[in-house]
Amino acid sequence: MKIAAILRQVPDVVEELVIADDGRSLAEDEVMYVTNEADEHALEQALILKGRHGATVTAVSVGGDEARDALATAVAKGADEAVYVPVPFGDRGDNHRLAAHLAPAMKEGGYDLVLTGFWSADQLDAGLAGLLAAHLSLPYVGGLVSVAVDASTKKATVRKEFPGGRVGVMELDLPALLGIQSAEQPPRYAPVSKVMQAKRTLQAKELGGSFPKEDGVRIEKLLKSDPAVRAEMLPGDAKAVADQIVRLLRERGIV
Amino acid sequence: MTSREIVVVAEHMGGELSDITLEMLACSRELTHSVGWHVTCLILTDDPKPFEALPLASDRTIVVQDPALGSFNPLASARVLQHVLKDLSPRLVLLGNTGVGMDLAGLLSYRLGAPVISGCARIRTEGERIVFTSRLCGGKLLAQREVQSGLAIALLMPGSFHRESGMQDQVPSAEVRRSPESLEALPVRFVELVEPKTEDVDVRKVPILVAAGRGIQSKENLEGVETLAKELRGAVCATRPVVDQGWLPRSRQVGRSGMIVKPRLYLALGVSGAPEHVEGMKDSELIVAVNTDPEAPVFDVAHYGATVDVLELVPILTEKIRTLRGG
Numbered sequence: 001m002k003i004a005a006i007l008r009q010v011p012d013v014v015e016e017l018v019i020a021d022d023g024r025s026l027a028e029d030e031v032m033y034v035t036n037e038a039d040e041h042a043l044e045q046a047l048i049l050k051g052r053h054g055a056t057v058t059a060v061s062v063g064g065d066e067a068r069d070a071l072a073t074a075v076a077k078g079a080d081e082a083v084y085v086p087v088p089f090g091d092r093g094d095n096h097r098l099a100a101h102l103a104p105a106m107k108e109g110g111y112d113l114v115l116t117g118f119w120s121a122d123q124l125d126a127g128l129a130g131l132l133a134a135h136l137s138l139p140y141v142g143g144l145v146s147v148a149v150d151a152s153t154k155k156a157t158v159r160k161e162f163p164g165g166r167v168g169v170m171e172l173d174l175p176a177l178l179g180i181q182s183a184e185q186p187p188r189y190a191p192v193s194k195v196m197q198a199k200r201t202l203q204a205k206e207l208g209g210s211f212p213k214e215d216g217v218r219i220e221k222l223l224k225s226d227p228a229v230r231a232e233m234l235p236g237d238a239k240a241v242a243d244q245i246v247r248l249l250r251e252r253g254i255v
Numbered sequence: 256m257t258s259r260e261i262v263v264v265a266e267h268m269g270g271e272l273s274d275i276t277l278e279m280l281a282c283s284r285e286l287t288h289s290v291g292w293h294v295t296c297l298i299l300t301d302d303p304k305p306f307e308a309l310p311l312a313s314d315r316t317i318v319v320q321d322p323a324l325g326s327f328n329p330l331a332s333a334r335v336l337q338h339v340l341k342d343l344s345p346r347l348v349l350l351g352n353t354g355v356g357m358d359l360a361g362l363l364s365y366r367l368g369a370p371v372i373s374g375c376a377r378i379r380t381e382g383e384r385i386v387f388t389s390r391l392c393g394g395k396l397l398a399q400r401e402v403q404s405g406l407a408i409a410l411l412m413p414g415s416f417h418r419e420s421g422m423q424d425q426v427p428s429a430e431v432r433r434s435p436e437s438l439e440a441l442p443v444r445f446v447e448l449v450e451p452k453t454e455d456v457d458v459r460k461v462p463i464l465v466a467a468g469r470g471i472q473s474k475e476n477l478e479g480v481e482t483l484a485k486e487l488r489g490a491v492c493a494t495r496p497v498v499d500q501g502w503l504p505r506s507r508q509v510g511r512s513g514m515i516v517k518p519r520l521y522l523a524l525g526v527s528g529a530p531e532h533v534e535g536m537k538d539s540e541l542i543v544a545v546n547t548d549p550e551a552p553v554f555d556v557a558h559y560g561a562t563v564d565v566l567e568l569v570p571i572l573t574e575k576i577r578t579l580r581g582g
Contacts, residue, residue, distance in 0.1 A: 010392075011392055013392045013393040013395055013527070014469075014527070014548065016550065017392060017395055017396060017550075019396075037496070041499070093391075095361075096364070096370075096371075099361075118354075118357065119357065121391075121392050121393060122391060122392060123373055123374075123391075124372070124373065124389075124391070124398065124400075125360075125364070125370065125371040125372065125373055126357070126360035126361035126364050126371040126373065126408075126410075127357050127358075127360065127361050128361075129361070130329070130357075130358060130359075130360065130361025130362055131361040131364070131365060133361070133362070134361055134362050134364075134365030134366065135365065139330060139441075139442040139443045140329060140330070140358075140361075140362070140443070141329055141358065141443060142329075142354070142357060142358050143354035143357065143358065143512070157446070159449075160354060161354055161512040162268065162327075162354060162448070162512070163268075163273065163353070163354075163511065163512065163515075164451065164514070164515070165450075165451030165505065165506065165508070165512070165513055165514060166268075166448055166449065166450060166451060167448070167449045167451075168326065168327065168445060168446075168447075168448050168449075169445075169446040169447045169448075169449065170328070170443060170444060170445050170446055171443070171444045171446055172442060172443050172444075173442040173443075176442075179357075179358070181354075181512070182495070182499045185501070186499055186500045186501055216370060217370045217372060217400045217401070217402060217407075218400065219398045219399070219400055220399045220400060220401055221398070221399040222391075222396055222397070222398050222399075223396065223397045223398075223399070224395070224396065224397070224550065225390075225394060225395060225396065225397055225550075225552055225555055230554050230555055230560070231542075231544060231554045231555075231556075231557035231558055231559055231560035232558065232559050232560070233549075233554075233559075233560050233561065233562070234559055234560065234561040236563075237563060238563045238564065238567040238568045238571050239571055241545070241561040241563045241568060242568060242571040242572040242575050243575070244559075244561075245522075245543055245559075245561075245572060246572070246575050246576065246579065248541070248543065248559060249487075249520065249576075250579075252519070252520075252541060254463065254487070254519060254520050254541075255487065255576055255579055255580070
């Protein structure tokens with residue numbers, strides 16, 4: 001069985017996000033990158049399936065130079081093959097064009113399963129897995145929290161989240177595209193020494209061809225979220241804040 | 256002439272429309288304040304009965320009926336929608352920014368050649384243009400985008416509009432159609448729906464909740480949060496990343512795919528306030544949020560906020576409450 005996991009490098013939203021002078025993009029020099037969280041889970045789910053079925057896992061990493069580091073980490077975690085997909089900074093977040101760019105390689109790879117995150121932090125349009133499925137005319141479901149494969153019947157049984165903690169069990173014929181919400185277990189940790197070693201020996205194929213240039217919907221204006229509706233901030237150190245919280249709770253009869 | 260039709264693709268479960276459906280209708284109603292717009296609520300189901308006489312804030316209801324539409328199946332829904340939307344040729348299709356809408360958006364976009372705008376919090380018209388404001392990067396940024404002409408597909412963030420405005424006093428005309436295409440032998444099949452197990456605490460019923468977010472950093476640090484919750488006579492709930500790490504059971508997760516809670520107090524510790532989490536707690540009576548990042552979107556929804564270190568605050572606050580209770 002062959003599985004591909006697509007990993008996108010996205011701005012780390014825990015860090016400060018700086019809007020560029022053009023007012024419609026992030027300042028490239030200020031962005032700190034992380035692998036998109038749901039994509040980390042997609043890789044983990046692929047590695048879990050590898051453990052169960054002896055599958056070959058190909059990590060496909062999308063972004064700038066930082067995407068190569070993510071590939072080294074993926075290999076250190078257990079991925080067998082690495083593919084680097086350079087995408088110019090200004091073109092990221094557009095899954096329509098990314099899907100068009102990746103589709104031929106995903107088809108050529110002959111994967112039984114292509115997994116990627118159900119969403120990405122910088123996503124402007126629809127989810128990548130659904131768009132890729134449409135390009136390749138393959139079955140797709142997203143928002144998944146587990147994937148089981150029956151290699152003999154070429155079927156996958158997946159669990160999809162619905163509101164209120166409900167879970168829908170669904171079955172798909174393989175090959176298929178899956179949008180992962182979270183893996184069956186937390187993403188594994190790769191020891192630094194293994195990552196360093198993987199970095200030294202990494203042999204990543206690079207996906208050639210230019211990124212599609214067709215017109216999507218572009219951002220006219222990028223803003224920080226609305227400060228007018230923000231919370232009343234409690235000043236001071238931890239002790240002062242604790243005093244104020246206790247006062248608020250007493251006033252409301254909560255303690 | 257440019258189409259002035261808006262189609263709301265309904266979500267429902269167990270014969271009841273989901274809140275997001277009413278919120279999308281409320282959004283359409285606001286958009287159609289300008290004259291000449293027409294709103295269709297499109298419902299895909301195996302049983303039209305519960306939906307035929309609802310007083311929805313639309314101009315008409317179209318129900319597409321097929322046994323395969325009894326449970327959500329992205330492939331079945333996309334096939335039906337592709338035909339019906341071509342027939343209705345709307346200017347705007349509204350989907351929920353939910354597990355259902357997000358599954359449909361890509362398939363529809365590709366087949367109808369229409370752009371998708373995800374994470375919409377506001378939508379307005381300016382002449383013939385439609386202007387979308389959407390949330391990016393965990394809700395930290397707002398992006399404004401426009402579609403000048405032609406069909407646009409928008410994913411509306413749950414909680415952006417009041418569900419009450421999605422109803423009106425009269426029942427719009429309803430039409431039931433058969434599926435325009437056979438939905439048999441699809442390569443995706445719905446097997447069953449599993450209801451959640453409430454393992455220990457039902458966080459929906461607890462009036463005081465202390466929420467642990469990623470800022471808690473480790474499972475060990477949760478002990479202090481548990482002690483604080485105990486002193487407050489409440490319970491601990493969590494964001495998705497904390498539950499995904501296996502630090503707390505899934506039944507404690509608050510958010511879009513977890514529990515929707517409305518406690519008297521929601522004390523959010525190390526919670527960033529990603530839209531998926533905010534959906535589950537925004538209606539709490541009192542929200543106090545503590546996060547070292549002053550730009551964390553949780554402060555957009557909290558009544559009170561502080562940027563001190565939660566790990567430093569928790570023991571101090573616990574001690575103060577214990578003293579107050581005379582313990």
